Amino acid sequence: MASKITSGFFAQDTLKVARELLGVEMAYGDCRGVIVETEAYCGDPASHAVTRPNTGVLLRETFGCIYIYSIYGIHRCLNFTSDESGPGAVLIRALEPLRGIESMMARRGTERLRNLTSGPAKLVQALAVDPALHGQEIGRSIRLRRLWEVKEKDVAWGPRIGISKAQELPWRFWVKGNKHVSV
């Protein structure tokens, strides 16, 4: 039986949270998908804890909460805050769709399964994540439970995508070979 993940899980180190979120099912509204790609943001120069000192307060002062930001005007991305002892958040970059695929296709305007949730802004649009969830504790609207046990040998990692600072840090994690990983 799959085990529920609550906000307390996010108290631990951000890199560990990012790694451990792989294989976790996310349920929201009429949709479900498994997390297959994440990125960790700590107190590094690319983190909103640094680049957005006002709104980034959530990264410093909470864990286990939803952090939603907008980028390039038209996109929104979903994070979960982490690390009870410092700034941290994990960006959810890709899901493998499980349920509500018809709804996702309608909202994304495509029939192509591979293009539904293979990117941070794509999955927010596919699941119609409400921006008003910003700051809310995990487990209320967005529910998580471990669905897959992802072995060490099935985890890949590398540099984070789309950033101009701290590009050398290999803080992006994904499920090796999964067809729904971005890029």
Next chain:
DNA sequence: TGGCCGATATGCT
């Protein structure tokens, strides 16, 4: 109050 930048996605060449 204005200007710059960005954890993206898409469409065109």
Next chain:
DNA sequence: GCATATCGGCCAA
């Protein structure tokens, strides 16, 4: 591979 839409957040003035 490259241009670009489009706007919130931030800071300088």
